[in-house]
Amino acid sequence: MTIKSGLKRTVSCLALASAVTLVGCQKEELMENQFESSVEQSPSEIGNAIAGQYIVVFKNGKSKLSSSGSNDMSTTERASFSTMRDRMLNEANISRTDLVQKFDGVVNGFAARLSEEQVANLRKNSNVAYIEQDRVISLGKGNNKDFTNTGKGGTKKNNGGTTTDPTPTPTEPTPTEPTPTDPVTTEPAPAPAPAPTTNSYTTITPIAGENLPWNIERVGYGDGTGKTVWVIDSGIDTDHPDLNVDLSRSVSFIYGVTSVEDGYGHGTSVAGVIAAKNNGSGMIGVAANAKVVALRVFDDVGSGTVSRAISAVNHASTYAKPGDVVNMSLGAGISSTLDNAVIAAAAKGIFFAIAAGNSGVDCSGTSPARVDAPGVYTISAMDVYNRLWSSSNYGASVDFAAPGANVTVTTKGGGIGSGGYGTSFAAPHVAGVLLLRGTVYSQGTITGDKDNTPDPIASVK
Numbered sequence: 001m002t003i004k005s006g007l008k009r010t011v012s013c014l015a016l017a018s019a020v021t022l023v024g025c026q027k028e029e030l031m032e033n034q035f036e037s038s039v040e041q042s043p044s045e046i047g048n049a050i051a052g053q054y055i056v057v058f059k060n061g062k063s064k065l066s067s068s069g070s071n072d073m074s075t076t077e078r079a080s081f082s083t084m085r086d087r088m089l090n091e092a093n094i095s096r097t098d099l100v101q102k103f104d105g106v107v108n109g110f111a112a113r114l115s116e117e118q119v120a121n122l123r124k125n126s127n128v129a130y131i132e133q134d135r136v137i138s139l140g141k142g143n144n145k146d147f148t149n150t151g152k153g154g155t156k157k158n159n160g161g162t163t164t165d166p167t168p169t170p171t172e173p174t175p176t177e178p179t180p181t182d183p184v185t186t187e188p189a190p191a192p193a194p195a196p197t198t199n200s201y202t203t204i205t206p207i208a209g210e211n212l213p214w215n216i217e218r219v220g221y222g223d224g225t226g227k228t229v230w231v232i233d234s235g236i237d238t239d240h241p242d243l244n245v246d247l248s249r250s251v252s253f254i255y256g257v258t259s260v261e262d263g264y265g266h267g268t269s270v271a272g273v274i275a276a277k278n279n280g281s282g283m284i285g286v287a288a289n290a291k292v293v294a295l296r297v298f299d300d301v302g303s304g305t306v307s308r309a310i311s312a313v314n315h316a317s318t319y320a321k322p323g324d325v326v327n328m329s330l331g332a333g334i335s336s337t338l339d340n341a342v343i344a345a346a347a348k349g350i351f352f353a354i355a356a357g358n359s360g361v362d363c364s365g366t367s368p369a370r371v372d373a374p375g376v377y378t379i380s381a382m383d384v385y386n387r388l389w390s391s392s393n394y395g396a397s398v399d400f401a402a403p404g405a406n407v408t409v410t411t412k413g414g415g416i417g418s419g420g421y422g423t424s425f426a427a428p429h430v431a432g433v434l435l436l437r438g439t440v441y442s443q444g445t446i447t448g449d450k451d452n453t454p455d456p457i458a459s460v461k
Contacts, residue, residue: 053100053134054119055307055337057109058084058127081108084127092118100134100255101307105314106344107337111307130336137309137332139234139266139302139424199323201436201460204288207280211416214384215403216273216284219429220460224287227435229274230326232312233267234298235260237412242282243271243292250294251315253308263300265412269420270329272410273428274435283408283416286432286460297330306335313341322349323438327431328368329355329424335367342368346375351438353431355423356380357393362451364395372397377440380455381405381426388448388455392423400458401446402429430458 058081085102088094094112101111111134114122122128202223206212212221228246235252238245238261250260262268271292276285295315297308309330316326326345332338346352354371356363356378363369369378378397381389381404388394389405404426411417433440442456449455 049133049135050305052113052115053111053305053307054114055109055111055132055134055310056122057103057107057129057132057337059129060108078104078108085110088122088125088127092122094118100305101253101311103310103314104318105341106317107310107314107341111305111310132306132335132337134305134307135332135335137298137304137306137330139264139298139304139330199436199438204278206284207278209280210278211283211408213283213408213418215407215425215429216286218384218403219286219433219458221284221286221288221432222436222460223278224275224285224290224432224435227287227290228293228320228324229271229287229290229431229435230293230295230316230320230324231267231271231274232295232297232309232316232326232328232330233262233270234264234300234302234304235262235267235296236271236292236294237262237268237410237414238294240268240272240410240412240414242276242279242410242414242416243268244275244277244289245271246291246293249319250296251312252296253311253315254296254299254304257296257299260294260296262294262296262412264298264302266298266302266329266424267294267296268412269409269417270327270424270428272416273407273425274325274327274432276410276416283410286429287435290432290435304330306332306338310338310341313338313345316350317341317345317348320345320350323351325351325353325431325434327353327428329422329427331355331357331363331366331369333367334365334370338367339371342371342376343373346373350375351431351434352376353427353434354378355427356395356398358391358422358424359393360391360450361393362395363393363397366393369393370395370397377427377430377434379423379427379430379458380446380449381421381423382446382455382457386444386446386457388446388450389421389423389426391421392426394450394455396451396453398451398455400430400440400442401455402426402458433458433460436460 098113103109204223236245252260274285275287275290275292276283278284278288295312297312298304356369357366377399380398380401381392382401383405404423405421407420407425408418409420441459441461443459444457445454
C-alpha cells in the first residue's frame with residue numbers, strides 16, 4: 001500500500017503559454033445512442049479557435065497575473081477589478097451582446113467577440129496581462145455497441161438503431177481557425193498548496209439490490225455523506241434517483257441557458273461514478289451519497305468553450321471549501337489561463353481530479369491534464385486486467401490510473417449502463433477517493449504504460 005501525499009512527478013514541459021494550438025478533448029466511447037445528436041464534429045473541428053472570440057486576462061498588482069496570487073483579494077479589490085473591466089469594455093467599445101464571459105476569482109478578466117482593432121488596442125492596455133484565443137472543447141460521441149441502459153424511460157440498446165431521446169439543437173458556433181497571433185507568456189510559479197491531510201472514512205455495506213460494478217469494487221468505496229464534489233461537465237440529470245444533486249449551488253455557464261439539466265448525458269455518468277447513492281437500487285459510487293454540484297459548460301451536443309471552463313473553475317474556487325473536490329473530465333490543448341485557474345484554485349486546498357485524455361498520446365500538450373501541482377491529480381484509464389487502456393493518454397503529469405474500460409455508470413433518464421470507456425470515467429473514481437480520504441492510496445501498478453513509468457492504481461486504502 002502506498003500513499004500519494006501531494007508531491008507529483010515533475011513534468012518538464014509545463015511552461016505555460018498563451019498562444020497555442022489545441023488538440024481533441026475527451027473521445028468517450030460510451031453509449032452511442034445516449035450521446036447521439038444530429039451534429040457531427042470531426043476531430044479537426046474539436047479544439048479549433050473560435051473566430052473573433054478572445055480571452056482577456058488582467059494583471060494583478062501582486063503577481064502581474066491575476067490567475068496566480070489573487071486568492072487573498074479582498075471584496076474591495078475584487079470590486080476594483082469589476083470597475084476596471086467595465087471601464088475597459090466601454091473604452092474598447094465592446095457591447096454587452098459581444099461579452100461572452102466575465103472572469104472573477106482566481107482569473108480576472110473577460111471573454112468577448114472582438115475585432116482585430118479591438119484586440120490590438122487591448123494588447124496595449126497596461127492592465128492587460130495577455131490575450132488568448134477562445135477555443136472549442138468538446139466531449140466526443142461514443143461508438144461502443146455493447147451498452148444497455150436500464151432504468152427510468154425503458155431500455156436502450158446501443159446497436160445503431162433508434163432512441164427515445166430527442167435530438168438536441170446545437171448551441172455552439174461552428175469555429176474557424178484564424179492565424180494565431182497570441183504571444184507566448186511565461187507564468188509565475190503558484191503559491192504552495194496547504195499540506196494534504198489524510199481523512200479516515202466510513203465504510204459501508206451495499207444495501208440489498210445495489211449494483212456493485214467491478215470498477216467501483218476495484219478502487220473501493222465508502223460513505224460520502226456531507227461531502228461535496230463539483231462536476232464541471234455537461235450538467236447532471238437532476239431527477240436521477242441515484243444522485244444527490246445540490247441545485248442551490250449548481251450553475252450553467254452557457255450564455256442564455258440557466259438550466260443545469262444534462263441534455264448530453266456525460267456529466268450524469270461522471271457524477272454517478274463519484275457519488276451514486278447506497279439506496280438499494282442503481283449502482284453505488286466511490287463516495288456514495290455525497291452531494292454533487294453541476295457546473296454546466298457543455299451543451300446538448302457536447303460542445304463547450306475554454307472560456308466557460310475557466311468561469312466554472314473560478315466559481316468552484318470562490319464557493320468550494322478546502323477538502324471539496326472538482327472533477328474535470330474534459331480537455332483542450334494548451335491554455336495558460338485554464339491551467340493557472342486550476343493551479344490557483346488547488347492552492348486554496350480544493351482538490352482536482354482531471355482526465356488525462358483519450359488520444360493515446362503524451363498529455364504534456366493537453367490542458368489541464370498537463371498541470372503538475374499539489375492538489376491536482378491527472379488520471380489515466382485502465383481495464384479490468386490492470387492494463388493501460390489503449391486510447392488513454394499518458395505522461396509525466398499522470399498521477400494514478402483508475403478503471404476506464406467497460407465501466408458501469410449512471411445515465412441520463414434515471415438509469416445505469418455498462419460499457420463506458422475513457423479517461424473521463426477514470427478521473428471520477430479518483431474524485432471519489434479524494435472526497436473520502438483527502439489523498440489517494442494505491443494498490444499495485446498498471447502494465448503497458450507507454451511512458452515506461454507504470455502508473456499506480458488508485459485506491460481508497
